[in-house]
Amino acid sequence: MTESPKRHGAALIWRIVTTVSAGRNLLVAFAITFAGAAEGIGIATILPLVAVLGDNASKANALSRTILGVLDKLGMPHDPVLLLFIIGGGLLTKAAVTLLALRLVGRTVAEVVARLRLDMIDAVMHARWGFYVRQPVGRFSSALSGEAQKAGEAYNSMTQMFSQSMQALIYLVIAAIASWQLAVLAILVSAVMIVSLNRLILASKNSARIQTNRMRSLVSRLTDVLVGIKPMKAMARQARFNALFTEDLKAIKKAIRRQVFAKNTNKALQEPILALCLLIGIYFALKVFAMPVGEVIVMGLLLTKTVNVVGKAQQELQTIYANESGFTAVYEVTDEARAERETASGRGAPTFDRGFAFSDVSFSFGAHDILKHASFSVNSGEIVALTGASGAGKTTLVDLLLGLQVPAHGDIRVDGTALRDIDLLQWRGRTGYVPQELMLFHDSIFANITLGQPEFSRDDAARALRQAGAWDFIARLPDGIDTIAGERGALLSGGQRQRIAVARALVHQPKLLILDEATSALDPQTEQLIVGNVCRLARETGLTVLAISHHPAWIDAADRVLRLEGGYVQERQQETRREAV
Numbered sequence: 001m002t003e004s005p006k007r008h009g010a011a012l013i014w015r016i017v018t019t020v021s022a023g024r025n026l027l028v029a030f031a032i033t034f035a036g037a038a039e040g041i042g043i044a045t046i047l048p049l050v051a052v053l054g055d056n057a058s059k060a061n062a063l064s065r066t067i068l069g070v071l072d073k074l075g076m077p078h079d080p081v082l083l084l085f086i087i088g089g090g091l092l093t094k095a096a097v098t099l100l101a102l103r104l105v106g107r108t109v110a111e112v113v114a115r116l117r118l119d120m121i122d123a124v125m126h127a128r129w130g131f132y133v134r135q136p137v138g139r140f141s142s143a144l145s146g147e148a149q150k151a152g153e154a155y156n157s158m159t160q161m162f163s164q165s166m167q168a169l170i171y172l173v174i175a176a177i178a179s180w181q182l183a184v185l186a187i188l189v190s191a192v193m194i195v196s197l198n199r200l201i202l203a204s205k206n207s208a209r210i211q212t213n214r215m216r217s218l219v220s221r222l223t224d225v226l227v228g229i230k231p232m233k234a235m236a237r238q239a240r241f242n243a244l245f246t247e248d249l250k251a252i253k254k255a256i257r258r259q260v261f262a263k264n265t266n267k268a269l270q271e272p273i274l275a276l277c278l279l280i281g282i283y284f285a286l287k288v289f290a291m292p293v294g295e296v297i298v299m300g301l302l303l304t305k306t307v308n309v310v311g312k313a314q315q316e317l318q319t320i321y322a323n324e325s326g327f328t329a330v331y332e333v334t335d336e337a338r339a340e341r342e343t344a345s346g347r348g349a350p351t352f353d354r355g356f357a358f359s360d361v362s363f364s365f366g367a368h369d370i371l372k373h374a375s376f377s378v379n380s381g382e383i384v385a386l387t388g389a390s391g392a393g394k395t396t397l398v399d400l401l402l403g404l405q406v407p408a409h410g411d412i413r414v415d416g417t418a419l420r421d422i423d424l425l426q427w428r429g430r431t432g433y434v435p436q437e438l439m440l441f442h443d444s445i446f447a448n449i450t451l452g453q454p455e456f457s458r459d460d461a462a463r464a465l466r467q468a469g470a471w472d473f474i475a476r477l478p479d480g481i482d483t484i485a486g487e488r489g490a491l492l493s494g495g496q497r498q499r500i501a502v503a504r505a506l507v508h509q510p511k512l513l514i515l516d517e518a519t520s521a522l523d524p525q526t527e528q529l530i531v532g533n534v535c536r537l538a539r540e541t542g543l544t545v546l547a548i549s550h551h552p553a554w555i556d557a558a559d560r561v562l563r564l565e566g567g568y569v570q571e572r573q574q575e576t577r578r579e580a581v
């Protein structure tokens, strides 16, 4: 598996921030800073108000003098009512701008989550075939549902943290103007709080990581189990999975308990730490520095405000950490899928008028050779049966033909052009493919055939169903083509599912039809009917058929029989066909 570059902390946070445009981020930052400044001015004006109301000591304070000086410059009177208006105006402006900022943040959070999900889906959909084979499918589901959401929550917390930090800075500046001792005290108290509660933040991060990993394992396992539930139920073999689920759930429960405890404790301890420091500060201000009561109250308010916002910023940091493992997981899936993106194919647009040819092709999975310098060709319009022992590599050969796997050596040519020079999407678009393990979606038969592509009409679907020998049974269903197939097609019989899968492969009128044991679940009569239909279609339209099958119906109907054995593809003559079966 390609390891994704693991990025943590600041790099990931930066990645989330840059998911949306710089303009949007700046607007959010500006609104938040403006709201903080408005509140700061409001709070700072309390001291000159106390001064104007007759407290001479407060009048001497640098903060009072600065604000009253500004009023003088603007030609405004030192009027308590005016100062009250400034205080109220500052606080109201903060509330109004904060509301606006929150709307903006809400929109941005939604955009971050949507973008992340889109990026992930795009990356996963365009990965190479080998990528999917190695992944538990539940990994994608859990990343897409819960984990992407966490990135949005982290963005929200980031804006809150930025807001608290800006406010803390503004209060510190005001505190420094009022008294440098106050500013130093505010910094010291904040530092004590940050350091003493840091362990709780790390505990949150750890618990969240455990939850993310366990949830992913749970979802992956559950998806796998539900996909293959029938044999497990039939043999009563689900006990081991139950035990694994219980184990995951227990670990998640423990991690949630720890996380909630860490979060609440962080919140709960901030107040007593602040209160203790405040009491000590007030004692020194009154007893040691003999500061007037009015000034001490305003200073106390400033200190409380500063330390409070630092505390809130720390709580937001805790939330970011708690979400980090979640959004890391989404980025890991996206990065791994991107690293395995199908490389740009060539530009050639095959018409498939001539056919395809393997020349000197070798391919192996590790030390296991599948093809050893194999050479063979199939002409356009031919009906070819491909046989070979189980595990010989027939499905892999088809994967190579469709560019889902790339040969280590040799050339695969379509109409004489090497596959690497051909537009793979166009080539695959000319192919109808029915895999061995077919899969119907929990949707109508019509949707299962058209795969939701609007260019196909009901007539197209009906034509494909007729060609696949499925029309008779579909016409007898109460809802006909609109019948719901059930989860993975479970409401239909195995043979009915196979015929619908054949119709899906014919609806777009392909030039090459590949059937990988596609009629193996059918009774001989129905199989014969489909083989007959497909062969008639091939004769009438020039459709080329490559059918992987050991069944006589195909062996007898095929123009040629190829056998894959020991990494080589050999042609069987008419008279030896039966031996090839």
Ligand SMILES: Nc1ncnc2c1ncn2[C@@H]1O[C@H](COP(=O)(O)OP(=O)(O)OP(=O)(O)O)[C@@H](O)[C@H]1O
Residues within 6 Å of the ligand: 133, 365, 370, 388, 389, 390, 391, 392, 393, 394, 395, 396, 397, 436
């Ligand atoms: N992605 C993969 N990674 C590693 N080995 C693989 C992979 N896919 C298939 N194989 C192995 O390659 C061999 C050929 O598999 P393939 O499915 O092509 O055989 P087949 O001839 O179609 O078999 P069957 O008739 O049983 O369907 C098998 O031994 C299989 O285990």
